[in-house]
Amino acid sequence: MADGATVDVSDPFSGEEGGEAPEKDAGGGLTDAKREVLERCLHALKHAKNDSQTLAALLLITRLCPACQLDKPTLRRIFEAVGLNLPARLLVTAAKGSGDPGLPPHELLSLGAALLSALSTDPDMASQPQLLATIPLLLKILACGASDQQQTGDENGDGDAGQIPKKISDEAKTARQSEVSMQKGKDDDNSAANEPSTPNPNSPPGKLDEAVAADCYQVLTAVCAQPRGPDHLLNRGAVPALCQALEWNQTLSHRMGLPLLVCLLSGKTKDKAWRAHSAELLLLLVRMSKDFCKSTEQSRLDMCSQLVNVLPPGGVTVERGVLREVVSRVWGALRPMVQAKLTPRQIGPVLVLSACLLDLYGWELAGSPKFCCLLVNRACVEVRMGLEEPPGNDLSQELQDTLTGCYRIMEAAIEQACNPAVMAAASPAPSSISTLSLQQSRQVLGVLEEAFSALMYHLQQLDQSRYGDPFIFATFRCLCSWLAEETSCLKEEVTTLLPILINYSRSHLMAENSEQGLSDWMGKMSVTDEGGTWTGKEALRYLLPALCHLSAEEGPRKVLLTLDTPALLVYYLSHSFTSLKGKSGTSSVREPSMETACSALLNFSVTEAERVRKDQCFQTLEKHLSEALPVLVHKSGLLVLAANYCTLGLMIGRLKSAPTGSGEASQRRFFSTALRFLHGALDAELSPGPVKVSSGWEDSWEEVAELWRLALQALGGCFRSQSWLTELVREEGWLRNTLGMLGCCSALPDQHTQEALEEALCALANQCPLCKQDIMEAMKKHHDTGALSCMRNLKKMIGVK
Structure with a gap:
């Protein structure tokens, strides 16, 4: 070791083997004896004269205490002494296959991955440029396994990282062998139970060591947890690499790689990932859908959430025939689950996946009219059970996710079963729910009315402190989808709720871009044309069709006037036109929400002459119209x-x-x-x-x-x-x-x-x-x-x- 120091690691371990438990250190969770040895190792690490001595000290530290037990200050000291260049050079050297006979490339690979894994447990280090530079190499290792490392190194080696000297000390080798042995014993308890038993015949020869794979995935997972982590991984080829690892059934690809991929596909990067790698993701989706159909009932329940995230977002171009086959196949496996007696916790993921399938193909592939009625009924029952709770009861995040999926099923039912144009059509659209019998249609409308009564009850308890809650917005949006088609039912309840609906819309419109939580949710749900960007106009935009209907009826219109609704609509038109005017070209895309706002204002203009003459907002509107019409x-x-x-x-x-x-x-x-x-x-x-x-x-x-x-x-x-x-x-x-x-x-x-x-x-x-x-x-x-x-x-x- 450096400076002639010798490190004896027998004392701390002998204390554990004896009957007396050593005293714990209050800071890092280590015994006093281990803390003393750790300090000596850190001293040796700081004063190491070459890579061989540095590796020896690092491996002793790793053997002494797993990275998860090291506190942040200790990890910081290790980082300052070693930096991230050393583990990067270890990986490059291993990839080039240039280790010495005493420590072959796979050992160098194991050392480099272990060091990066330990350092990545500190969030600050997980975002360091040196660590991010290793991502392509780690991904290549996970995708290709233990083979093809020469090519990996040539393609992804960092020229500045250099190469580790061939002579590695016997101390380092001995310590690493002990560490690997200990790690192997620990991992035996967590064997790859979830890995497919039959390997892919097209996979490359040689499997990656499980400990190395776990370390590589730990680094990538730590990066993904950073604010910009998903973008870093996506830009460095994570999606195709992880898809290849899954296709070739590489080590831990299903246990750790698939959850990491699902994480990349569950947020803002989903749309970007599908646009860049639709072929790889569609192939993965086909494979997962087949596995879903072959799985046991419990495994299917576990896989529902994964499929939800892997399904493509709307608007992304994929091979429709293949996607249609996937959706049809998944529906076939879902129908028995919807019909089965499941607990609320079990039915939640099933309903959410059903909602996602409806988003892609509507009711066309869902099944018979009888099944469609059952699906809507189950969604409505869950909504009533979830929302008809005493005021003040907080809904768990899991329940909120389930109810949001139920809302989407209800919205899809409204678009078909509650649309008079569809119901009266001589040649109905190719959709199961549009071919409902009159009795079935009445049943659907009945359960929907009960569910929307529960939504209104829940919103009646709403106070302004919860306006930024994404679940409240989802509830509001679902209710608006019903009010856009149906305002005759529950008219008294709707009229009573109008002050809350208007104040909620006004609050968001005036706040505009300040609500990050809602912006994140919009991006995740892909429910806006602006690519998930919250503009503040969304709430009123969903309410506008209902306002158009309600402003034509005397009772609701009087309430809307007391709430100064015309001024709100004028403000919306003015600000929307400002955005519209900024768009270039003469053939701009239609603006249905602005058209609907005009229709509501027309209703006021036709029926409320005195209000129009005296209200200042109509003077403001006149000025806006005189400026805007010559442009339009x-x-x-x-x-x-x-x-x-x-x-x-x-x-x-x-x-x-x-x-x-x-x-x-x-x-x-x-x-x-x-x-x-x-x-x-x-x-x-x-x-x-x-x-x-x-x-x-x-x-x-x-x-x-x-x-x-x-x-x-x-x-x-x-x-x-x-x-x-x-x-x-x-x-x-x-x-x-x-x-x-x-x-x-x-x-x-x-x-x-x-x-x-x-x-x-x-x-x-x-x-x-x-x-x-x-x-x-x-x-x-x-x-x-x-x-x-x-x-x-x-x-x-x-x-x-």
Whole structure:
């Protein structure tokens, strides 16, 4: 040893063999005798003159005390004395196959892995660059086993790490042999019971020593536990290496490698991992699904959670035929489990896996209508049992995970069984639950109603301190999915709950990006288009369809007004448009949530005239619409949103008193844009035949036709309330172009369109003598032909026979 020091390790062990137990050290959990020897070893380590002496001291320390028993200060002293370059050089030397006859490569490999394993138990050391640099080498070792080490070293050796001298002291060799012997005895009690008994015939020759494999996995697991650990592993090839280790049935690959891989696939890195390594992961998924079907009932229960994490996230491109076969195969094994008598703890993973399969393929592969009813019923029962607890009872994380899976089953049932369009379809979608009999459908709706009653009961106990709880958001989202389709049931309970729903949505919208827990959960569940990023808008976005329905009913609408809901919707529109405006291009993607918010505000505008006139938020809305509409009309993909903005602005405008002069600049800008936009809906080509919907509007006409007609009716109201608009109509050429189109074309697209346009022209003629004169001249010119001649109410007002 260095400095002529000799280390005697017999004293501490002789104390253990005798009958008297030595006194414990209060600091690191060692006896006084062991602590003294440890200090001498640390002194020798610090003053070692070469790698041989360093290894001897390290191995004596390892033999004296396992790494898990060393306290953090001791590990820090070892790290400062040795650093991470030495174990890295050991691995490189072993990989290159250049050990001496006294200590062959596999012993160097064992030493290097053991040292890295010990040092990685300290989280600070697990994030050191030197340790991270060894990850590719460790992965190659685990994937290829004891063979192919020459190639491993050549590919992954760190040039700065160098190579360990060939001459290793006999002390080091003797100490390591003792350590291996002790480790072997300890590992015999934890034999690889979970390893498949039949090795893969395609695996390379030579298995990795179990102790070495355990050390390698310990290092990788320690890295994975760091905040950026999963990214470090993913970027260094962990996924394909671990998949290869599992495919070749390498040492501890199932006991330690699979849990590590599952960890990489259970968080934010899941999407990235599947996009980069879909072929390897799909092959693994196929193998796991086959093992799942062949396993015993208890093993299947244990494997459910693993399959949940290994299934691909939505939006990732994989070979659909293979994935479909996997999902169908897993359903086949799951059905008997759903039908069996399982405890709540056992049924939880089964329901969560069922929910994930529904996320991928809906009800198409689930099974018969009877089984689908049973699955929904079991999910609803678990929800009622879990949520109908006395107030103040905390739900365990395990129960929350189960209930979140049940929510997804309920949401999937709502999308099919509660959707009138699906239920009434002559040719139902290829989905088992859409072919329910009337009695089965009523049963599903009945159990869903009971479960949602439990959700509302749970949310009634909600206080603001729990707004950031991801489980509360999952509960809120599930309830909103039901309210989007069904607001007639439990109406009184829903109305009573509105203050909590609105305050919850408002709190998140105003807080925006400050809730990290919810952001992490969104990423894990993959429930947003923003790749799991929490924006603060999610809660209100899910509530909007329900608000659209509820704002049309007098009782709920009065409650919404007391909660200042219109101001919340205006704030949402304004902030959403700011994000939308930042996106480049003219063909932006549709924004259904903004469209729905407009629909709710339209309901208020139609039914609450006095509120619209007096509430400051509607003035703010008018200003926003005047700024936004000129932008939206130039984005072809946002035609439906532009139609909503145009109609909403005109509906508010009809309730305003006439301003002095010729209107404010912002008002003129809005109405000028609105007139051009509405005229662009119909093809104005001066040719005989019926008027056609213009090409830019044709694809969306079914959705926007009613908005277009409502906008024209509102435009007539604006003519009556704001007389200055009649001059703008003439300046913009809207009247001239409209009369020209009606005179030359034989008919409008439909009777409703004709009635809406006729109503606007009647209002215009009634308010403006010049406009009335223009209309009269056009009618006289085309008194026997054209769509204009069919407008009887307009003829009567003008006085033309």
